[in-house]
Amino acid sequence: MERIEWVIDRCRLLQAIGAEFDETKPFAGLTIGTGIHLEPKTVALLLTLQRGGAELVSTGNLNTTQQEACDYLAACGVRIVGGPTSDPAEHDAHLWEVVRSHPDLLLDNGGDLFARFVEEPYDSLRGGTEETTSGRMRLEPLRDGIGLPVLVINDSPIKQFAENEHAVGQSVLESFLRLTNLSTNGKRVTVFGYGACGRGVAANFRNAHAVVSVVERDPVKRLQAMLDGFLVPDRDDALRTADVVVTVTGVDGVVTAADAPLLRPNAILANAGHFPWEIDAAGLAAAGATVLEDGHMVNLAGPRPLGNSVESMDIGFALQARCLEAVARGEVGAGACVVPVPRAIDEQVAASFVSSAA
Numbered sequence: 001m002e003r004i005e006w007v008i009d010r011c012r013l014l015q016a017i018g019a020e021f022d023e024t025k026p027f028a029g030l031t032i033g034t035g036i037h038l039e040p041k042t043v044a045l046l047l048t049l050q051r052g053g054a055e056l057v058s059t060g061n062l063n064t065t066q067q068e069a070c071d072y073l074a075a076c077g078v079r080i081v082g083g084p085t086s087d088p089a090e091h092d093a094h095l096w097e098v099v100r101s102h103p104d105l106l107l108d109n110g111g112d113l114f115a116r117f118v119e120e121p122y123d124s125l126r127g128g129t130e131e132t133t134s135g136r137m138r139l140e141p142l143r144d145g146i147g148l149p150v151l152v153i154n155d156s157p158i159k160q161f162a163e164n165e166h167a168v169g170q171s172v173l174e175s176f177l178r179l180t181n182l183s184t185n186g187k188r189v190t191v192f193g194y195g196a197c198g199r200g201v202a203a204n205f206r207n208a209h210a211v212v213s214v215v216e217r218d219p220v221k222r223l224q225a226m227l228d229g230f231l232v233p234d235r236d237d238a239l240r241t242a243d244v245v246v247t248v249t250g251v252d253g254v255v256t257a258a259d260a261p262l263l264r265p266n267a268i269l270a271n272a273g274h275f276p277w278e279i280d281a282a283g284l285a286a287a288g289a290t291v292l293e294d295g296h297m298v299n300l301a302g303p304r305p306l307g308n309s310v311e312s313m314d315i316g317f318a319l320q321a322r323c324l325e326a327v328a329r330g331e332v333g334a335g336a337c338v339v340p341v342p343r344a345i346d347e348q349v350a351a352s353f354v355s356s357a358a
């Protein structure tokens with residue numbers, strides 16, 4: 001409880017938006033269905049939306065829900081569906097329960113809610129937001145079925161550099177240290193993916209004195225990794241030499257059981273991508289490899305999971321609050337289906353953070 005309140009107090013942007021929402025009530029009479037990690041920073045976001053007049057029906061993501069966050073939200077009047085689970089079938093039922101309560105707005109993380117809406121559409125949905133890269137990839141082909149404004153927070157340049165690059169890199173390093181109690185000095189670390197998240201993961205391990213290789217299927221980004229000073233061996237060599245392998249691609253089956261013969265005996269694998277399918281954890285474990293947290297998002301797993309820094313999430317969640325406000329007020333039309341955050345919102349949030357830090 002103290003930890004949750006400490007986090008809420010340090011979400012400066014959300015606090016300021018909450019104070020504004022106390023007066024303006026953009027969500028008065030509306031229900032927001034949410035399917036996002038339930039942990040202290042999301043508590044701060046959901047309570048901000050509640051201050052704007054929203055009723056909330058909320059479930060978490062697979063394997064990342066923190067019971068204390070659920071209890072705190074429930075005590076504040078949020079309807080919590082389910083609780084911590086790593087069982088995909090149980091999680092599926094929770095997601096359906098949120099969608100079948102027919103919220104007016106959806107706050108999605110991974111495309112779970114909008115994908116189900118497309119299967120069982122209803123008239124009162126106004127649209128909503130999607131937080132992640134993985135969700136955007138999943139929802140793009142569903143645009144015709146959605147037909148409503150859906151703003152993708154991930155595709156704000158602010159989210160890209162504030163969270164994906166700087167914060168994911170820091171929290172994946174912190175999680176590796178916390179979960180293994182091993183050093184990074186001189187370790188050979190292979191990072192799969194050199195998007196925003198991969199750039200941060202690679203940089204943070206290098207800053208922690210590891211020798212970092214990058215495997216990237218896009219030749220342009222592979223060149224970028226090389227010019228940033230990383231080794232860019234071919235995939236199999238990068239696996240053969242690695243003490244630590246981190247996947248952060250958003251793509252399934254990046255490292256599979258077929259790769260087990262390539263791995264060093266003590267190699268440790270971890271996934272930081274949204275879904276736990278990047279590493280075939282079961283297949284590799286059967287072959288004797290160590291996969292941290294069964295391949296679930298490593299920076300929101302294990303004992304005392306912290307996730308990304310409070311400041312990075314405050315910025316990203318300020319974008320969330322402003323985007324949901326714009327959809328609720330009808331300021332974006334159906335043409336804005338699975339599109340980036342409007343530039344005016346990026347500018348507003350960026351200016352607020354800079355002035356609040358002054």
Ligand SMILES: NC(=O)c1ccc[n+]([C@@H]2O[C@H](COP(=O)([O-])OP(=O)(O)OC[C@H]3O[C@@H](n4cnc5c(N)ncnc54)[C@H](O)[C@@H]3O)[C@@H](O)[C@H]2O)c1
Pocket residue numbers: 132133134135163164168192193194195196197198215216217218221248249250251254272273274275297298299308
């Ligand atoms: N752990 C967290 O806290 C956190 C936070 C934000 C995003 N994410 C997730 O991290 C993942 C990556 O996000 P991003 O914003 O960096 O995405 P991105 O699309 O910018 O980058 C992914 C990169 O992976 C590369 N890639 C794809 N398949 C590959 C393969 N088999 N081998 C090597 N490279 C491959 C792509 O070419 C791309 O450059 C997504 O699943 C996203 O949802 C996690």
